[in-house]
Amino acid sequence: MTSTTMAENTASAATKVGLATGAAPFRLIRRGLVYLLLSIAAFISVFPFYWMVVGATNPSAEIIKGKATLGGSLLTNAATFFAQVDAPRIFFNSAFIAVIATALTLAISSLAGYGFEMFRSRVRERIFGLLLLLLSIPFAAMMVPLFVMFSQAKLVNTYVAVILPTVASIFIIFYFRQATKAFPSELRDAAKIDGLKEWQIFLFVYLPVMRSTYAAATIIVFMANWNNYLWPLIVLQTAENKTITLILSALTSAYTPDYGMILFGTVLATLPTLIIFFLLQRRFVEGMLGAVK
């Protein structure tokens, strides 16, 4: 909607200018094309979301036929979902794993990022380079050895097994290191002169200054953990320990899937990430643009 009105405004503005210059019709067409493409792109990215919400209100048979308008089966779908899935337990699993993993990841990875940037040395650069190299190893290649480790540690089918491999995230370390480059070293020097110890500087100076970076990282890490699929799939064994992502996948593969019920579950599973995103949205954008002003 907004993009159309904007297009109209720009179009009329362009016409006015166009009276004076001969190149205006071209600009008009170019503008038009740009907005057309943007509208198409916006439609493509919004439509699946719309489809998911609308699907949750329709019975399975209607969804298969391609009905894309609101229906009256929301309550039926909800009832079926809650009857088939132990929702409180499953959502608790997902939330517990995602929250603890996010907190630990932020704590450990931001410390590492801070350390790599503040205490530079040739050896540490080597280690950092090695870490970046590790980013290129696909997880599938590490799955079997990782499983052997957790199996020997008797941690298979526990939350710990899901959380531990994610807490030292190389990407987040890298992200914090990049952000720390913008952290004014004068602040640290001043704090040192005032007699603060390194951990105090980190806690009382660095952390408040970098809160936008933390906010952005929270969204990224929370989403990755909430949606994490492959490793929880392998390491969680019993139904009562599984996360919502795994349960949704299982529901989809039934011989006669109830799409209305599945889409209802999908909407529920999307909510937490959505809420976190909207709560931290302003900071997220700031964090992405560069945290320190």
Added chain:
Amino acid sequence: MNRIASRRGRLLGLALAGISFFSVAAASAGEISVWVWDKAFNGNTMREAGALYTADHPDVTFNVDDSASQDDIRAKLQTQLLAGSTDGLPDIVLIQDDIAQKYLQSFPGSFEPLSDSIDMSVFAPYKVAAATYDGKSYSLPFDSGVTGLFYRSDYLEAAGFKAADLKDITWDRLVEIGTEVKAKTGHLLLDLDLNDTGVIRMMMQSAGQWYFNADGSLHVIDNAPLKKALETYAKFYQAGLVKPVSGWAEYTGTFTSGEVAAVPVGVWITATIKANADQSGKWAVAPIPRLDMEGSVNASNQGGSSWYVLSSSDNKAEAIDFLKTVWAGNKDFYQDILIKRGAVGSLLAAREGDAYKASDDFFGGAPVWQDFSTWLSQIPSVDYGTFTAEVDSAVQAQLPGIIAGGDIDAALQAINDQAQQQMQ
């Protein structure tokens, strides 16, 4: 990005290994755990079997877990067997027949040979053959994918065809029938998905062939039934009888909405078709057509799965005794799961029960279960080998060219080359 664990994470993992908070106790003795992938079908069927056994053996209970999809179960089995760690694996697991050989051959010793303690001659021979490796059979056969040609009797009658006209015909004859149905009623004959080789595989199996030789090597280039199947597949498209679909939802939606006149498919589709109660009496089932060549019969298979006992199980003896008592011995149980879940088991004697003898008004009062169990015993045995999935995807890659009238021999060569590459 977070899936990538750093070394540090792993070291920490070892360091914290001693703290096993949140750890969940292993399955208690006397509890048989089972992994299945569909709550309504194989899940509830297994729960019912378990309840029957527990009634006579109160010390043995069952924990049927249907919280993973079939792909998920495969991924877990594969990872754990590769890791050599059987921690948390169930006592009994359901595996689809056409993938079973992969597990039996890749992980020898991981599954219990059931033919040592259970008489396999009571089951449909082709099901037993699918799980036989090195002279021993490892599975307790569960649901059969015995195929039939489900068709809209009202459409065919309108075009002048009776049930007898569809009995024991060839696929070529079906093309002729379909052409007339389309001309007289306007309905297309079939809906087919180019990403699904199901129909081609059932055609091939009806002639007792699969993608492989006895020694496991590829049997594609001079595989006459496969060539014939691809030719026949192309004929449906060239005669304009196919509604192209994509994905499972559209595939089932097309024939349940009455858009096409027929669907050649495994018996497990019955529940999906019967879910549309308003179409009662408008459907019928004929034997699956055969290929127009020597050795092809009017019986084949699509899908189906079986129970396997893991050697790592702490309850092996109980699990095997359970399978033997209920699944290999209780005829009444098979009547029950047929009525309640539409599950056609592989126990040949089940056909003597009441449920199998009953006729079904949905299918015009025909004794469809008796028919299916007759066809079940006629299905040719084939060796599904270990690389069916790889050849399948090679076949899929050639289908668009084949239906456009491309050269079949060239396509077979291309399938052979692509599959060969992936099998190395």
